[in-house]
Amino acid sequence: MKILLVDDEEKFVSRLAERLELRGFEAHWATTCDGALYKAKTEYYDLAVLDVKMPRLSGIDLKKMLEKINPDMKFIFITGHGSEEDYDMGTREGSFYIIKPFKIETLVEKIEQTLNL
Amino acid sequence: MEKEIGKICAEGFSFFGMTNRLISHELKNILAIISETLGLIDELMELSETGMELEPGKLRSLSESVIEEVERANSIIRNMNTFAHSVDEFIREVDISQTVTLMTEFSQLDSALKNTKLRLMDCGSCVIYTSPFFLEKLIYHVIDFSLRGAGHEKEIRVSFDSDDNGIRIIFSGIASNIIGEFPTKKEDLLAKVLSAKVSLDTTAGELTIALPKRIGESFIQNLLPED
Numbered sequence: 001m002k003i004l005l006v007d008d009e010e011k012f013v014s015r016l017a018e019r020l021e022l023r024g025f026e027a028h029w030a031t032t033c034d035g036a037l038y039k040a041k042t043e044y045y046d047l048a049v050l051d052v053k054m055p056r057l058s059g060i061d062l063k064k065m066l067e068k069i070n071p072d073m074k075f076i077f078i079t080g081h082g083s084e085e086d087y088d089m090g091t092r093e094g095s096f097y098i099i100k101p102f103k104i105e106t107l108v109e110k111i112e113q114t115l116n117l
Numbered sequence: 118m119e120k121e122i123g124k125i126c127a128e129g130f131s132f133f134g135m136t137n138r139l140i141s142h143e144l145k146n147i148l149a150i151i152s153e154t155l156g157l158i159d160e161l162m163e164l165s166e167t168g169m170e171l172e173p174g175k176l177r178s179l180s181e182s183v184i185e186e187v188e189r190a191n192s193i194i195r196n197m198n199t200f201a202h203s204v205d206e207f208i209r210e211v212d213i214s215q216t217v218t219l220m221t222e223f224s225q226l227d228s229a230l231k232n233t234k235l236r237l238m239d240c241g242s243c244v245i246y247t248s249p250f251f252l253e254k255l256i257y258h259v260i261d262f263s264l265r266g267a268g269h270e271k272e273i274r275v276s277f278d279s280d281d282n283g284i285r286i287i288f289s290g291i292a293s294n295i296i297g298e299f300p301t302k303k304e305d306l307l308a309k310v311l312s313a314k315v316s317l318d319t320t321a322g323e324l325t326i327a328l329p330k331r332i333g334e335s336f337i338q339n340l341l342p343e344d
Contacts, residue, residue: 008229009146011182015153022160053142055232080145081138100149104156 005029007051033057052079203249238276255307266295288324
């Protein structure tokens with residue numbers, strides 16, 4: 001299963017990818033929306049984990065653009081914000097919404113549920 | 118007068134709420150980095166116990182990045198503390214360089230989200246007698262508007278100068294075709310509180326806050342606590 005992680009905090013997203021790789025997922029990462037769109041155009045991803053607040057485009061806007069490239073792609077949102085507004089938006093737009101910091105097991109569980117693994 | 122006091126108090130509360138949101142967001146990001154880094158270190162150690170070679174260079178780099186994040190968090194908390202103290206006294210001597218630095222640092226997340234650099238020029242030191250809290254709020258509003266209306270260079274430069282009459286804080290790099298009215302009623306009220314003047318020069322691409330060396334008669338004096 002191939003996962004695309006997008007977050008503007010490079011240290012966070014690169015280490016998260018490495019930990020998912022240790023758990024058997026193929027995880028690629030990007031720190032910008034442009035980088036994520038480029039990757040999605042060149043490779044097929046089953047799922048994208050997107051930060052809600054990012055420079056230039058929000059995670060919600062990025063989701064819409066990724067869906068145009070790959071309509072089958074599933075989504076999970078992550079954010080440092082814990083507002084109700086963000087939660088409503090995240091759950092409406094994606095299958096799950098996780099607040100940072102989180103345990104890797106929580107993310108893995110949501111990935112497995114989203115992809116019916 | 119009472120209506121204005123009510124408005125300015127409401128603005129003050131909302132400013133405190135907004136800065137708390139910004140700070141908690143940043144701290145959560147830092148905690149997430151620390152959590153992932155320590156989690157990875159732990160997993161690499163576990164793997165080394167099963168025979169996988171452990172790279173000392175990688176471990177060092179991971180542990181150094183935890184230290185960096187702790188320093189970043191410390192800097193944010195230090196700013197938060199400075200900001201919290203700005204309501205200790207409604208009117209006092211204020212170092213403009215420190216105040217502008219504090220507000221530019223608070224606006225870094227916004228600056229990143231708007232893909233625009235916020236650069237503070239070195240202008241030395243300058244002290245005026247004013248309201249630190251409402252000055253911070255006015256500077257924050259001006260930065261927010263400047264970031265939304267940045268010119269093609271995508272860089273807002275913040276500088277200040279002073280003469281016998283007072284000081285000017287200048288925000289340059291604003292697009293000449295900037296959309297939106299500024300200052301609005303909110304900034305006008307803050308400017309009134311501070312005996313200041315906010316002006317936008319679209320030809321020069323500059324927004325200026327002009328402040329007197331000593332705040333004039335202001336209704337916020339009624340907000341001073343009674344001993």
